[in-house]
Amino acid sequence: MEFVERTVHIGKASFPYIPGFFSFREGEGTIRAYQKISHKPDLLIINACGTTHPASAGFASHIGVILDKPTIGITKRMFCGRAKIPQKEKEAQPLYHGGKQKGWLLKVLPETKPIVITIGHLTSIKSCLEIAIKCLKENKMPEPLRLAHQCAGKEKKKWGKSDGT
DNA sequence: GCGACAG
DNA sequence: ATCTTGTCGC
Numbered sequence: 001m002e003f004v005e006r007t008v009h010i011g012k013a014s015f016p017y018i019p020g021f022f023s024f025r026e027g028e029g030t031i032r033a034y035q036k037i038s039h040k041p042d043l044l045i046i047n048a049c050g051t052t053h054p055a056s057a058g059f060a061s062h063i064g065v066i067l068d069k070p071t072i073g074i075t076k077r078m079f080c081g082r083a084k085i086p087q088k089e090k091e092a093q094p095l096y097h098g099g100k101q102k103g104w105l106l107k108v109l110p111e112t113k114p115i116v117i118t119i120g121h122l123t124s125i126k127s128c129l130e131i132a133i134k135c136l137k138e139n140k141m142p143e144p145l146r147l148a149h150q151c152a153g154k155e156k157k158k159w160g161k162s163d164g165t
Numbered sequence: 166g167c168g169a170c171a172g
Numbered sequence: 173a174t175c176t177t178g179t180c181g182c
Contacts, residue, residue: 019170049171079171
């Protein structure tokens, strides 16, 4: 796995952060940043819920439908769903919601809370975990997400705190 | 029942 | 997300 490209969209969020309505706040900025990408990816890893959402379609699913692209949702904590808490390093426990398994809790590193991996759009329960694991390097969060998050932080400082993506 | 609640 | 220093580990 190697870094290929990075694009950024700067803009003010036009909607407040309300759990359950994440797409309204993050949707526009995400789409705009995606449109700038020259080398379109085969799949997107989104820092938000996938199908483990009150409406069974979180932001990761939403963005997948709009772009007609496979997506996986990865977050630091569960928004909804039920799962046993993995204790051992590299242990994965199934995450259920609405009577079906829709993701996993993965204990990436010892001494840290497990990350939440969920099916977003056009991905299977098996592949979402496999892909997430392949994207892990030496940090808790998968490399693509870690770099994107780091980049967002720097851009935010550069452009002042006008509240953005 | 109550509180918490993706970023 | 944001508030925030020094500190620990590879």
